[in-house]
Amino acid sequence: MASTDRLEELAALEIADADDLRRFARTCRPAVIRGRFSTWPAVAAGKRGGTEALAYIARFDAGLSAEYFAGGAELGGRYHYGEEAGGFNFMRETASTAHALDRIAGNSGRGNETVYLGSLPVDAYFPGFAEENPCALLGADVRPRLWAGNRSTVACHYDSYDNLACVVAGRRRFTLYPPAAIGDLYIGPIDHTLSGQPVSMAAGASGDEAYPRFAAAQASAIVVDLEPGDALYLPKLWWHQVEALDPVNILVNYWWDGFAAGPDSPYTAMLLAMIAVAERPEAERAAWRAYFDHYVFRPNGHPLAHLPEERHGVLGPLRDGNYGRIRTLVMRLLRGG
Template sequence: VACHYDTYDNLACVVAGRRRFTLFPPQAIADLYVGPIDHTLAGQPTSLAASAAPGDPRYPRFPAAAAEARVVELEAGDALYLPKLWWHQVEALEPRNLLVNYWWDGFAAGPDAPYTTMMLAMIAIAERPWAERQAWRAFFDHYVFRPDGHPLAHLPAERHGLLGPLANGAYGRIRATIMRMLRGG
């Protein structure tokens, strides 16, 4: 299976035969030389460099990704947990193999998915001027990734509005706001 990622956590269990998994962390994406995200055989983008011959001049940054790779061989009865967004290539090591996967999202809050958000950000932000993209990166860090903690920690919880806990109603309010914006209202 070509090197790809899943948007769900994955438990891969070898039932028969042997499999080799080569794993790359999500941060290796730029060094994996990913192909188009919309024209794929299995639906997920794949790394073009991971299956190329060693030293292929088309992929000069791939050695950095290869240095981060983790390789594990599984036999019948072995299982491997693959966190979502980890790149992985799977190779059958015997002619007869059977692999069973179980995928799940432990944080599904509804039908919305981070991938959808990324796609929308691509049309809204990706081609804006560099300085503006940097400003939006600061906003995403502050409100979404939150490296310094909750952005409204300086206010009482009842004043957090849309930034309150998703489970306490903020999810529905944010979703309704987004839907109004997308409809132009």
């Protein structure tokens, strides 16, 4: 069974400003921030009802088109892979956001299909929304995205950025798994995905016979229910399944990486390591693991702690110009120089 104990400890956490959130982000733990966005006009509209919330969002519509997911009632709102390899159990459609929002509103009464409109940059699609519904927990350069739809279950996935998810209308249930659970979640292909990130084949599936290790992941799971005005801080790489529980559900989220030293991502480094290391003999992989631990993960501290800082060379602080020096070296090596 999933645990809520660790979640309850975090539910009362006070995160008052961006500095508090940055300090907490260093722990790489999720946190619930109850009622933090209850003063948003969008949330007030959501508390009056789903159609009221959609009408409020529509006030800001810039008239653009967007892709959205659509599925029949038999889907039960669970967007996932289809029965055949390479397929999905839903349709991707493109229309104006006004049409998509009207379709979501219509479905809320009929229930004969589900529509899911996701990850729309608010500044482009709904200009003015962010100014009426501000977030003081992040810098002005971190911009919101909007998600709206009917009842749905979004497959368990991870994000490569930190995530602040703010519920505007409807209830959301997040089922969280720590990064270390990846081996027990039976992850699908990384190059054939529902919406950019690989997903768990086991989470939300019926029957455990095909995924015997999933029980270990379930033992580490955390489940949280969010009401309008609540927010969830979700660290990067935490796996999460997201259930929208009401006929109309709206969420605003913010993605950012507060600890990036430059434009290069850890994911890019992992992909390069896959082609450089993954299929070498087991004993050689173990040797390289020792080097990665020593130079990258540093469980015993800085690899040149035994030398004065002035002798650390490119292993000195990245902010002192070593980011660019190492990047130049890497690019030269990739070019065969």
